[in-house]
Amino acid sequence: xxxxxxxxxxxxxxxxxxxxxxxxxxxxxxxxxxxxxxxxxxxxxxxxxxxxxxxxxxxxxxxxxxxxxxxxxxxxxxxxxxxxxxxxxxxxxxxxxxxxxxxxxxxxxxxxxxxxxxxxxxxxxxxxxxxxxxxxxxxxxxxxxxxxxxxxxxxxxxxxxxxxxxxxxxxxxxxxxxxxxxxxxxxxxxxxxxxxxxxxxxxxxxxxxxxxxxxxxxxxxxxxxxxxxxxxxxxxxxxxxxxxxxxxxxxxxxxxxxxxxxxxxxxxxxxxxxxxxxxxxxxxxxxxxxxxxxxxxxxxxxxxxxxxxxxxxxxxxxxxxxxxxxxxxx
Amino acid sequence: xxxxxxxxxxxxxxxxxxxxxxxxxxxxxxxxxxxxxxxxxxxxxxxxxxxxxxxxxxxxxxxxxxxxxxxxxxxxxxxxxxxxxxxxxxxxxxxxxxxxxxxxxxxxxxxxxxxxxxxxxxxxxxxxxxxxxxxxxxxxxxxxxxxxxxxxxxxxxxxxxxxxxxxxxxxxxxxxxxxxxxxxxxxxxxxxxxxxxxxxxxxxxxxxxxxxxxxxxxxxxxxxxxxxxxxxxxxxxxxxxxxxxxxxxxxxxxxxxxxxxxxxxxxxxxxxxxxxxxxxxxxxxxxxxxxxxxxxxxxxxxxxxxxxxxxxxxxxxxxxxxxxxxxxxxxxxxxxxxxxxxxxxxxxxxxxxxxxxxxxxxxxxxxxxxxxxxxxxxxxxxxxxxxxxxxxxxxxxxxxxxxxxxxxxxx
Numbered sequence: 001x002x003x004x005x006x007x008x009x010x011x012x013x014x015x016x017x018x019x020x021x022x023x024x025x026x027x028x029x030x031x032x033x034x035x036x037x038x039x040x041x042x043x044x045x046x047x048x049x050x051x052x053x054x055x056x057x058x059x060x061x062x063x064x065x066x067x068x069x070x071x072x073x074x075x076x077x078x079x080x081x082x083x084x085x086x087x088x089x090x091x092x093x094x095x096x097x098x099x100x101x102x103x104x105x106x107x108x109x110x111x112x113x114x115x116x117x118x119x120x121x122x123x124x125x126x127x128x129x130x131x132x133x134x135x136x137x138x139x140x141x142x143x144x145x146x147x148x149x150x151x152x153x154x155x156x157x158x159x160x161x162x163x164x165x166x167x168x169x170x171x172x173x174x175x176x177x178x179x180x181x182x183x184x185x186x187x188x189x190x191x192x193x194x195x196x197x198x199x200x201x202x203x204x205x206x207x208x209x210x211x212x213x214x215x216x217x218x219x220x221x222x223x224x225x226x227x228x229x230x231x232x233x234x235x236x237x238x239x240x241x242x243x244x245x246x247x248x249x250x251x252x253x254x255x256x257x258x259x260x261x262x263x264x265x266x267x268x269x270x271x272x273x274x275x276x277x278x279x280x281x282x283x284x285x286x287x288x289x290x291x292x293x294x295x296x297x298x299x300x301x302x303x304x305x306x307x308x309x310x311x312x313x314x315x316x317x318x319x320x321x322x323x324x325x326x327x328x329x330x
Numbered sequence: 331x332x333x334x335x336x337x338x339x340x341x342x343x344x345x346x347x348x349x350x351x352x353x354x355x356x357x358x359x360x361x362x363x364x365x366x367x368x369x370x371x372x373x374x375x376x377x378x379x380x381x382x383x384x385x386x387x388x389x390x391x392x393x394x395x396x397x398x399x400x401x402x403x404x405x406x407x408x409x410x411x412x413x414x415x416x417x418x419x420x421x422x423x424x425x426x427x428x429x430x431x432x433x434x435x436x437x438x439x440x441x442x443x444x445x446x447x448x449x450x451x452x453x454x455x456x457x458x459x460x461x462x463x464x465x466x467x468x469x470x471x472x473x474x475x476x477x478x479x480x481x482x483x484x485x486x487x488x489x490x491x492x493x494x495x496x497x498x499x500x501x502x503x504x505x506x507x508x509x510x511x512x513x514x515x516x517x518x519x520x521x522x523x524x525x526x527x528x529x530x531x532x533x534x535x536x537x538x539x540x541x542x543x544x545x546x547x548x549x550x551x552x553x554x555x556x557x558x559x560x561x562x563x564x565x566x567x568x569x570x571x572x573x574x575x576x577x578x579x580x581x582x583x584x585x586x587x588x589x590x591x592x593x594x595x596x597x598x599x600x601x602x603x604x605x606x607x608x609x610x611x612x613x614x615x616x617x618x619x620x621x622x623x624x625x626x627x628x629x630x631x632x633x634x635x636x637x638x639x640x641x642x643x644x645x646x647x648x649x650x651x652x653x654x655x656x657x658x659x660x661x662x663x664x665x666x667x668x669x670x671x672x673x674x675x676x677x678x679x680x681x682x683x684x685x686x687x688x689x690x691x692x693x694x695x696x697x698x699x700x701x702x703x704x705x706x707x708x709x710x711x712x713x714x715x716x717x718x719x720x721x722x723x724x725x726x727x728x729x730x731x732x733x734x735x736x737x738x739x740x741x
Contacts, residue, residue, distance in 0.1 A: 078439050078443050078708075080443075081421040081443060082422065101740075102741075166576070168571050189572040190572075224640060237362040247629060274576065275528050276527050278527065279728050294414070295709045295715070298550045304613075
């Protein structure tokens, strides 16, 4: 069981813990001048290799995150960019965004969008991964074709789907009309359908990722386990329940948590399809943060929205780390 | 001063100013590290004209103006949606270009930061420019840019479709409703417009709202609600598609070009694309008004050219020459002709419509047009958000117009 989890767990812990501490317990403590001993030099070399990675993380992840956290407490406007003045205003930005009538809608939409997308992507992705797990002619070609949605830039997917889903001339409604469904559903123009349509498109985009990772996980399950299970009479659904699923669990955890973190911040696809409309029916915390910052130039409030999103993502990141630790401990 | 006429005469005061500033800069600039005081050989220009024909038209004009000013133009073109982000980034790193183009509703936002220099510092003035255009380029009493051309939106109609149905182009709201209903047949809608959830949606609604006496400082008024009711009626009666909620102005043009709409609300920048459509005959009239005899109040479009505070007076003076050059009578007419827009100097109107008759309707529309930022200044983006949110809420049936407007107004 720990088989699948070990690589992921190792990757997750490595940057946090200096390599030196792994090596330290073995030899007796080096004296103060030991930096110049062969052992010390090796340690310095190890540290030197860490420097670029740490610098990179601090510069491109640490700095923006800290900056964004600060910005949430500042009155940050277009003026700030030129004058550099951004007075601290305490929690005012948070009060404004949380008390706006839109926040409830945006939060609910974010939850529905994330849960709906993940559920769809995962179930269909797993189905396809299991399907391709059997060997059959052309499976390799078909599998690579399945990657297509993943390779198309999101903004292009958005534009194409907007044509497909158009109420009057869209391909989908033409097709539905062809098979006898009379009324043209307004996929992107009805407040009750728009979110469903957007989730549907996002599922389509997410399937290749889920399929690829889950397929990889399935490849790691030793074939002889199935043979042994078959001797005990477990085939088909029972083989899946008692062999595949438990052994796939660590990979499933990875897919789900990464899926949540990717999906919760989805921006381009919603902007491309509906721009948050109609009447805010597809407005999420991410699109609202973008809107506040880059369309209304209220950067402080936009940052506050962004920070709320980061906190929600952090919760899932912690859940992920804990799940991994438990898997390792077992 | 800038309206006196011939390009050479307009450029003279600027040249003198440039020479004077250049000299003072030379005199005091020995400690400045070289680059500053010396002769200006090139200027950086930033704009968002990344589509044809605008891209080539401006490339040529800027080069001409650069030659006159004796500098090489280093032009950078970014997509429209990225311009403001780029400007803010350059403002914070003090790398703003020498000449900066801005969409007119964004000017006050950027002027408020202090990154722009008032054009009067360089002997330029917006006297003789249309009032609304001047207002758009003015922040706290100072003019920060000159806008060579402007545009607005009108009602396009398909000549053949209206002739077949025996309908004359509508002038009032009632006529618009009747005409749109009569022209709706099968796959074809009577009218198309953009009610999309962004500034294009707000911009398209403004002529209806303003002409009826609505005001952006408080949109929850019966006048604005009446205007919104018109849009709701057009959609709910089926004379306009519900897809207007999703259509940008470019989508609206596609629908019109494909014959899926007999009339549309759109701007003259669609002419080049429409002219390419085989067999499409179209004309433009002002957007219908509530009662016969009233005058439409449409929003002013177009971009303004500014001189950022780059801290180098010699370069700024040269930049001012470029801005002045783009705004000479000749160049206003040339830009307006090549880009199917309207010159902003009021004295040029008759000459322009005589030369380019197809622009007559738009030249008439912009006479009474208003700047979006005229009343609210940098607060405009928030008002625009309220407007399109209310429009979308009402059209989707989320609330009746007045209630939708009240909800949006109260955020």
